[in-house]
Amino acid sequence: MTKTLQVFKSRGLYKNLICNGRSHHFRVSELFQPLSVIPRNAKLKNLEDTSLSQKLLVNCGIINSRSNGMFALLPLGQRVIDKLTAIIDEEMRHIGAQKLLLPLLTSGHLWKKTGRWESTGEELMTTSDRHKNEHVLSPTHEEAITSLMSDIYPLSYRQLPLHLYQITSKFRDESRPRFGLLRCKEFLMKDLYTFDCSEAAASVTYNKIGSAYDRIFQRIGIPYLKVAGDSGNIGGSLSHEYHYQAAIGEDTLLLCNGCDFSTNATLVSSSDDAFCTRCGGQLNKTLAIEVGHTFLLGTKYSAPLKACYQNDKGKPELLHMGCYGLGVSRIMAAAVEVLSQGKCIRWPWILAPFKICIITPKKGSKEAGALSWVDHLAHVVNSIPGFQNDVIIDDRDSFTIGQRVMEAKKTGYPLVIVVGKGACASIPLFELIDTENGDSQMLSQTLLVNFLKQKLLEFKFNV
Amino acid sequence: MTKTLQVFKSRGLYKNLICNGRSHHFRVSELFQPLSVIPRNAKLKNLEDTSLSQKLLVNCGIINSRSNGMFALLPLGQRVIDKLTAIIDEEMRHIGAQKLLLPLLTSGHLWKKTGRWESTGEELMTTSDRHKNEHVLSPTHEEAITSLMSDIYPLSYRQLPLHLYQITSKFRDESRPRFGLLRCKEFLMKDLYTFDCSEAAASVTYNKIGSAYDRIFQRIGIPYLKVAGDSGNIGGSLSHEYHYQAAIGEDTLLLCNGCDFSTNATLVSSSDDAFCTRCGGQLNKTLAIEVGHTFLLGTKYSAPLKACYQNDKGKPELLHMGCYGLGVSRIMAAAVEVLSQGKCIRWPWILAPFKICIITPKKGSKEAGALSWVDHLAHVVNSIPGFQNDVIIDDRDSFTIGQRVMEAKKTGYPLVIVVGKGACASIPLFELIDTENGDSQMLSQTLLVNFLKQKLLEFKFNV
Numbered sequence: 001m002t003k004t005l006q007v008f009k010s011r012g013l014y015k016n017l018i019c020n021g022r023s024h025h026f027r028v029s030e031l032f033q034p035l036s037v038i039p040r041n042a043k044l045k046n047l048e049d050t051s052l053s054q055k056l057l058v059n060c061g062i063i064n065s066r067s068n069g070m071f072a073l074l075p076l077g078q079r080v081i082d083k084l085t086a087i088i089d090e091e092m093r094h095i096g097a098q099k100l101l102l103p104l105l106t107s108g109h110l111w112k113k114t115g116r117w118e119s120t121g122e123e124l125m126t127t128s129d130r131h132k133n134e135h136v137l138s139p140t141h142e143e144a145i146t147s148l149m150s151d152i153y154p155l156s157y158r159q160l161p162l163h164l165y166q167i168t169s170k171f172r173d174e175s176r177p178r179f180g181l182l183r184c185k186e187f188l189m190k191d192l193y194t195f196d197c198s199e200a201a202a203s204v205t206y207n208k209i210g211s212a213y214d215r216i217f218q219r220i221g222i223p224y225l226k227v228a229g230d231s232g233n234i235g236g237s238l239s240h241e242y243h244y245q246a247a248i249g250e251d252t253l254l255l256c257n258g259c260d261f262s263t264n265a266t267l268v269s270s271s272d273d274a275f276c277t278r279c280g281g282q283l284n285k286t287l288a289i290e291v292g293h294t295f296l297l298g299t300k301y302s303a304p305l306k307a308c309y310q311n312d313k314g315k316p317e318l319l320h321m322g323c324y325g326l327g328v329s330r331i332m333a334a335a336v337e338v339l340s341q342g343k344c345i346r347w348p349w350i351l352a353p354f355k356i357c358i359i360t361p362k363k364g365s366k367e368a369g370a371l372s373w374v375d376h377l378a379h380v381v382n383s384i385p386g387f388q389n390d391v392i393i394d395d396r397d398s399f400t401i402g403q404r405v406m407e408a409k410k411t412g413y414p415l416v417i418v419v420g421k422g423a424c425a426s427i428p429l430f431e432l433i434d435t436e437n438g439d440s441q442m443l444s445q446t447l448l449v450n451f452l453k454q455k456l457l458e459f460k461f462n463v
Numbered sequence: 464m465t466k467t468l469q470v471f472k473s474r475g476l477y478k479n480l481i482c483n484g485r486s487h488h489f490r491v492s493e494l495f496q497p498l499s500v501i502p503r504n505a506k507l508k509n510l511e512d513t514s515l516s517q518k519l520l521v522n523c524g525i526i527n528s529r530s531n532g533m534f535a536l537l538p539l540g541q542r543v544i545d546k547l548t549a550i551i552d553e554e555m556r557h558i559g560a561q562k563l564l565l566p567l568l569t570s571g572h573l574w575k576k577t578g579r580w581e582s583t584g585e586e587l588m589t590t591s592d593r594h595k596n597e598h599v600l601s602p603t604h605e606e607a608i609t610s611l612m613s614d615i616y617p618l619s620y621r622q623l624p625l626h627l628y629q630i631t632s633k634f635r636d637e638s639r640p641r642f643g644l645l646r647c648k649e650f651l652m653k654d655l656y657t658f659d660c661s662e663a664a665a666s667v668t669y670n671k672i673g674s675a676y677d678r679i680f681q682r683i684g685i686p687y688l689k690v691a692g693d694s695g696n697i698g699g700s701l702s703h704e705y706h707y708q709a710a711i712g713e714d715t716l717l718l719c720n721g722c723d724f725s726t727n728a729t730l731v732s733s734s735d736d737a738f739c740t741r742c743g744g745q746l747n748k749t750l751a752i753e754v755g756h757t758f759l760l761g762t763k764y765s766a767p768l769k770a771c772y773q774n775d776k777g778k779p780e781l782l783h784m785g786c787y788g789l790g791v792s793r794i795m796a797a798a799v800e801v802l803s804q805g806k807c808i809r810w811p812w813i814l815a816p817f818k819i820c821i822i823t824p825k826k827g828s829k830e831a832g833a834l835s836w837v838d839h840l841a842h843v844v845n846s847i848p849g850f851q852n853d854v855i856i857d858d859r860d861s862f863t864i865g866q867r868v869m870e871a872k873k874t875g876y877p878l879v880i881v882v883g884k885g886a887c888a889s890i891p892l893f894e895l896i897d898t899e900n901g902d903s904q905m906l907s908q909t910l911l912v913n914f915l916k917q918k919l920l921e922f923k924f925n926v
Contacts, residue, residue: 024557032561032625034615064611067570068596072611075561075627082562094487098495101536101544103529103649104567104632105600127590127600129636129648133531137590137600148527148535152497162495164538169567169632173592185592186566 025378026354028394028404032075033061033411051248053337054180056345060411062353069177069185073329076411079353080332081188085167087219087350088190088326095212097163097192102144104169108134110143113304119233125171125185137171140234142301142323145193149319150307157197157311160319161205165192167328179248181333182289188328195319197309199298202320203238206296209324210240213292217242220331221348222338225286227253228263229293234323235300242292242326244334249287256281289334290327297321336412345412346436349459355390356381356452357413359404361420363397370423377417377430380449386456409435415455417448488841489817491857491867495538496524496874514711516800517643519808523874525816532640532648536792539874542816543795544651548630550682550813551653551789558675560626560655565607567631571597573606576767582696588634588648600634603697605764605786608656612782613770620660620774623782624668628655630791642711644796645752651791658782660772662761665783666701669759672787673703676755680705683794684811685801688749690716691726692756697786698763705755705789707797712750719744752797753790760784799875808875809899812922818853819844819915820876822867824883826860833886834860840880840893843912849919872898878918880911 036059057063062077073081089099108126111117117124117136125137138144145164149155155162170189177184194209196202210226217224222244229239241264243253252265254273258281265273265285276283299318301307308316327334332351339346347353358381360374361367374393382391392413394404401420408416414435422429422442429442432451443451499522520526525540536544552562571589574580580587580599588600601607608627612618618625633652640647657672659665673689680687685707692702704727706716715728717736721744728736728748739746762781764770771779790797795814802809810816821844823837824830837856845854855876857867864883871879877898885892885905892905895914906914 024559029621030559032563032622032627034618064615066566066607066611070566070568072566072607073564075563078562078564081564096487096493098538099541099545100495100538101541101651103533103535105533105634105649107530122593125590125592127588129588130585130638144529144535148529152527155497158492159495164495171568175593186568188564 025375025382026392028357028392029396031392034064034074035059035061049176049178051179051182051333051337052340053182053333056336056340056343056410057180057333060345062345062411063181065180069174069183071181071184071186071329076353077332080347080351081328083351083353084220084328084331085190087216088167088328091212091216091219092163092165092192094215095163095208097165097212099166100164101166101168102138102141102148104138104171105135106138106141106144107147108136110147110305111136114143114301115304116143116233122175123172125173139170139172140189140323140325141166141191142193142234142297142321143305146301146305146307146319146321149195149302150305153308153316154310155195155308157309160195160197160309161201162195163192163205163209164195165190165324179333181329182248182337183250184329187330190326190328192324194322194324195307195309196322197311197317197320199320202296202298202322206238206294206322209322210294213242213294213324213326216326217292219350220335221350222335224291225253225255225262225288227255228267229295230264230266231295234293234295234297236295236297236322238296240294241290243288243290244338245286246289246334246337247287248337249289251288251290253286253288254283255286256283258282289330289337291331291334292324292326294324295322297323340412344409344435347412347414349414352390352412352414354392354413355387356415356417357392357394357408357411358417358419359394359401359408360397361423362400367419367421367424368397370419370421370428373419373423373428373430377419377445377448380445381417381452384449384452384456387452405433415452488838488845489855491820491855492859494855497527497537498522498524512639512641514642514645514796514800515803516645516796519799519803519806519873520643520796523808525808525874526644528643532637532646534644534647534649534792539816540795543810543814544791546814546816547683547791547794548653550679551630551791554675554679554682555626555628555655557678558626558671560628560672560675562629563627564629564631565601565604565611567601567634568598569601569604569607570610571599573610573768574599577606577764578767579606579696585638586635588636602633602635603652603786603788604629604654605656605697605760605784606768609764609768609770609782609784612658612765613768616771616779617773618658618771620772623658623660623772624664625658626655626668626672627658628653628787642796644792645711645800646713647792650793653789653791655787657785657787658770658772659785660774660780660783662783665759665761665785669701669757669785672785673757676705676757676787676789679789680755682813683798684813685798687754688716688718688725688751690718691730692758693727693729694758697756697758697760699758699760699785701759703757704753706751706753707801708749709752709797709800710750711800712752714751714753716749716751717746718749719746721745752793752800754794754797755787755789757787758785760786803875807872807898810875810877812877815853815875815877817855817876818850819878819880820855820857820871820874821880821882822857822864822871823860824886825863830882830884830887831860833882833884833891836882836886836891836893840882840908840911843908844880844915847912847915847919850915868896878915 225243229241231239256276259279302319416433418431688706692704719739722742765782879896881894
């Protein structure tokens, strides 16, 4: 045991390291953001189905294609996903949903019991272990969670409703992956499952989760459409889809201009897709990207897998279920698809990988003396609640300021602060660029801080 | 577009909901923690290799067995993993390591190039997509990340060293899974990969990451052993293992009682395992659970996958690599294995799913009037930095206080506050139970808060 004591003697050193390390700022020079440089003579495959979001995210080093339909999230992409995850976790906690983690592999026999082993078709990825047991690389976890509920019986009626969710990788063997993260083979999904004691109680829960999903999309801030959905292979009696309008979208939606009727076109026969059957108003078609889907499942899974709760008389009754998916990596790509134009990414404010990029003076330039302002400003901005850990310094001082401003715009940092000539004046001024509208203004440190605080207030007011 | 505007009109409502929701406390009555009740007449399979940690974690509803060697993390388990992840992320940020996410599936041809498709043997899980492309369900990601580095060439020498990591599910087709999360088929791993321009630079990086890993284990607080490691199938020139001492451990370590020599016994021939070859001291054998492993890889992966950086003359040179694993779900189980005794889980303070459990008065009892203290106390404790989001109320008032104290001890909440008879006195007193040592004392609210703050200080001082 002397050995283990030795290890603990180093604690003093540890405390110093911890304390010294907390002032660390992110720097572009250290960031792993491999920009995709397309060789001059490269022959581009015109037939490849890429999308604006795929091009921008790959070219800016946010994601990287690893093989057909599979992508790595690079550090900036990981930051966006972390922010989206934090929003989801917060809204889920708010409604009392609990996070868990199911194995990615689900026993094949469960999928056979529900009939989806056959009905899912070639999109289902499977594997066998050395003992010839079959497993599904789960595209969704209805079977897995329902079998869990079945195994833990008796679950009392007093414990219902239950809302359980996870955020994990999912698999779908697309015959033709395309548009980057919008249709790929491995993707991040947030899937929530609810359990109730009756159809009526399940309906109440269904609406409650729907409201929570509305809040998540409202916080992301991109206008979205919520329409009657196609239950497809998941099944159930009621379903809603969440969509972002986009020309590249693979779904056609019908929106009535007379009432609030809206639906996925697959639910309407082609003879009925011109006028609203409810109010007679005109139905407008629009293309859209599905980013979320909710299903009221009833007992479709609890019946074959015998998932029951114990009612107030101690008797088993089938659980009434709902399932609710959010395409986490798809939301990231769809947001970029909807907001961006040309060569510059635009992020929803709340998801931008960093909210502010501070650009240092060019090396050897007249304003190089202003360099000492950079760490100070970064510290000041970083101390404003709402900008914490959201500042990155572009310290690559062999590049011109113009080159770096352009790159910050491409990466989609909403605000850029340039520490340049103005910072050398008797009253130091800093250039603040709002990349969303291109506005630029010279501000003193005080006015800069005021502007940033105001920006946060506006944002809170708007969302 | 009228449709999308409608959606945004509900924002006012949203703001109210958000504000009202923030005072929510966690309650045991709502917690999804299915306790495993073993039927009286159950015949236990004596031959099954379970461990103390497996029994305790399953019985207390922290994890749940889904199929042979595969476990779900239930909400309390997920909370422990989230806390461990936060520590890892913090220490990684501290050394400038960047988080990313690689696909869980890695192209089989990369594993063939490095020779590991064959050498890994039956533990390697694989699948084929509909186009007959082979994929590995990655047990580790050396091939994946090295091929990424290869694809993004040119990476400048100026950008080195690079430290990239992820925390994801990994797969290993164990012939005989056992001991729960200690040897299972799907598990959570934190894997870090480093890239340097030379062997010397890679050695410096190797030591730096080793220090960061030391800090992570020091913060968890369980004495650990760091020994010369067996490189096995991963390969490389230098390797260290991190272990927790435990009778159930599957590794044998040799520790010299004369100098700081320590090694995995597999590295020493059986004729040399009694005396230290360095100082002649006696070698003591101990059994241990491996919880981390670091490897200095050299160019073992960068050579076959042609992963280069561009040197200062613009020429390509092979990257020098290191890889560093932490068994995230295994650390959780091993901690329970080492710390617990009998029927009660004991967590490291920093990983406990909740630090404090407040127990309400029994319904219909004399002290039921003290109920109004509960939310107040929860709010007060929750406001102490260091206890935020770390309080759970056991509000199941049909159970006696004694039953609930016992269950809180079993689940391993370090501190229990009982709102009972004393709370009805003219100067209300609350019982504080330290479940680690069994100490119990009656404290006024002021003394209770002081005690908790003192506890945090002691903890900071110790780690």
